[in-house]
Amino acid sequence: MSEGKLLLVEDDASLREALLDTLMLAHYDCVDVASAEEAILSLKANRYDMVISDVQMEGVGGIGLLNYMQQHHPKIPVLLMTAYATIDNAVNAMKLGAVDYLAKPFSSEVLLNQVSRYLPAKVVEGTPIVADEKSIALLALAQRVAASDASVMIMGPSGSGKEVLARYIHQNSQRVDQPFVAINCAAIPENMLEATLFGYEKGAFTGAYQACPGKFEQAQGGTLLLDEISEMEVGLQAKLLRVLQEREVERLGGRKTIKLNVRVLATSNRDLKAMASSGEFREDLYYRINVFPLTWPSLNQRPADILPLARHLLQRHALIANRSEIPEFSECATRRLLTHRWPGNVRELDNVVQRALILSVSAEVTAADIIIDSQELGFTAEVIPMVESKPAELDGLGDELKAQEHVIILETLTQCDGSRKLVAEKLGISARTLRYKMAKMRELGIQIPA
Numbered sequence: 176m177s178e179g180k181l182l183l184v185e186d187d188a189s190l191r192e193a194l195l196d197t198l199m200l201a202h203y204d205c206v207d208v209a210s211a212e213e214a215i216l217s218l219k220a221n222r223y224d225m226v227i228s229d230v231q232m233e234g235v236g237g238i239g240l241l242n243y244m245q246q247h248h249p250k251i252p253v254l255l256m257t258a259y260a261t262i263d264n265a266v267n268a269m270k271l272g273a274v275d276y277l278a279k280p281f282s283s284e285v286l287l288n289q290v291s292r293y294l295p296a297k298v299v300e301g302t303p304i305v306a307d308e309k310s311i312a313l314l315a316l317a318q319r320v321a322a323s324d325a326s327v328m329i330m331g332p333s334g335s336g337k338e339v340l341a342r343y344i345h346q347n348s349q350r351v352d353q354p355f356v357a358i359n360c361a362a363i364p365e366n367m368l369e370a371t372l373f374g375y376e377k378g379a380f381t382g383a384y385q386a387c388p389g390k391f392e393q394a395q396g397g398t399l400l401l402d403e404i405s406e407m408e409v410g411l412q413a414k415l416l417r418v419l420q421e422r423e424v425e426r427l428g429g430r431k432t433i434k435l436n437v438r439v440l441a442t443s444n445r446d447l448k449a450m451a452s453s454g455e456f457r458e459d460l461y462y463r464i465n466v467f468p469l470t471w472p473s474l475n476q477r478p479a480d481i482l483p484l485a486r487h488l489l490q491r492h493a494l495i496a497n498r499s500e501i502p503e504f505s506e507c508a509t510r511r512l513l514t515h516r517w518p519g520n521v522r523e524l525d526n527v528v529q530r531a532l533i534l535s536v537s538a539e540v541t542a543a544d545i546i547i548d549s550q551e552l553g554f555t556a557e558v559i560p561m562v563e564s565k566p567a568e569l570d571g572l573g574d575e576l577k578a579q580e581h582v583i584i585l586e587t588l589t590q591c592d593g594s595r596k597l598v599a600e601k602l603g604i605s606a607r608t609l610r611y612k613m614a615k616m617r618e619l620g621i622q623i624p625a
């Protein structure tokens with residue numbers, strides 16, 4: 176996978192910080208400078224794979240930088256950003272060799288979409304691919320939660336990426352060098368789940384020919400993911416609660432207690448709170464594991480994720496299949512992907528992409544290669560134009576995530592006696608990102624302790 180490096184040139188400091196945050200959260204390796212002159216100096220000393228530059232800047236400016244790029248680095252794509260009133264200039268700039276331009280103001284999805292056309296993001300194996308604002312916010316939150324040792328409840332519809340997010344939390348936690356153990360509570364027969372979780376001694380039950388440590392012990396020092404925890408029967412829930420409270424486990428048929436140091440993550444695609452209210456799920460266990468809830472929206476509620484995900488999955492399967500060339504989606508294929516409702520979420524997209532790769536015979540995946548179960552077709556390409564619209568109901572979720580983020584920042588500021596440096600370290604973000612987030616909070620009227 177390419178490790179593309181970006182050079183961002185923008186003289187407006189707050190816009191530059193916001194763009195940098197967006198690019199870094201999407202896993203681009205990015206350096207920022209405030210002028211074309213600084214950019215040229217940096218280009219002389221470093222290797223970049225793409226340049227994103229504002230047009231209107233004092234001195235040499237974006238067009239001057241573009242000229243320099245044409246002479247010295249003609250192969251490096253340059254993406255220009257310009258204010259609406261100067262779109263003509265931008266069109267001229269494209270004639271001069273810019274690969275594209277973005278008219279300000281633009282959303283983070285538009286930026287990431289454009290960048291991903293020329294530069295694949297650096298992908299840490301298992302890192303969730305995100306481009307939609309909602310997903311970027313969710314991932315940023317997950318990164319912060321990862322730094323704590325809190326239990327996390329990951330919710331979202333089937334195939335939305337809950338396990339991917341759980342692995343991401345582990346990888347971004349201090350437990351990263353310790354085991355990550357996942358157990359699917361729905362996939363193991365009820366009578367075996369207890370023994371699998373807690374382990375057993377020889378002779379504990381018929382067939383227990385030798386002692387076996389359970390998943391809790393296997394995850395010692397690391398993270399245990401209880402996938403589909405909603406499917407655990409109520410009797411076992413009580414035993415699980417005891418293990419979580421006591422932080423120790425006793426194997427079935429054993430008399431020795433084993434001290435545990437395990438972080439527990441859980442997933443559910445059912446409404447666990449409603450299940451707790453109706454008595455289907457133990458309320459005390461619900462509150463024990465739900466210290467920090469994170470929720471994936473369904474894929475059709477984060478449309479800007481669809482194409483970057485599809486490109487990523489195509490790349491992944493092309494590499495697995497040893498294809499010498501990674502095909503691109505044609506415009507019609509892209510349209511098709513964007514207009515489907517994806518009831519099976521990312522897993523369904525993954526299947527469709529795998530099929531498309533098998534069918535594609537050229538360097539392009541065409542609309543004919545995109546085979547979607549016709550019964551699942553929600554819209555037709557003619558009805559829905561290629562827009563990146565966001566359903567209104569999602570705004571509430573975004574606000575909720577932001578509010579949670581604000582609470583975390585304020586609490587950490589108090590814990591660290593207001594030291595920005597300590598807060599940034601504790602939350603695992605750069606001092607610059609923290610400053611930017613606090614500025615946004617001030618704009619919302621939130622008082623930040625001095």
Ligand SMILES: Nc1ncnc2c1ncn2[C@@H]1O[C@H](COP(=O)(O)OP(=O)(O)OP(=O)(O)O)[C@@H](O)[C@H]1O
Nearest residue numbers: 302303304332333334335336337338339444521522
């Ligand atoms: N953001 C993402 N980036 C990359 N791959 C993803 C992402 N989300 C999901 N996937 C891929 O989609 C598939 C389904 O993801 P995952 O198993 O995490 O979903 P899930 O919500 O846990 O599903 P279920 O509810 O059925 O257990 C996997 O192959 C995973 O690699």
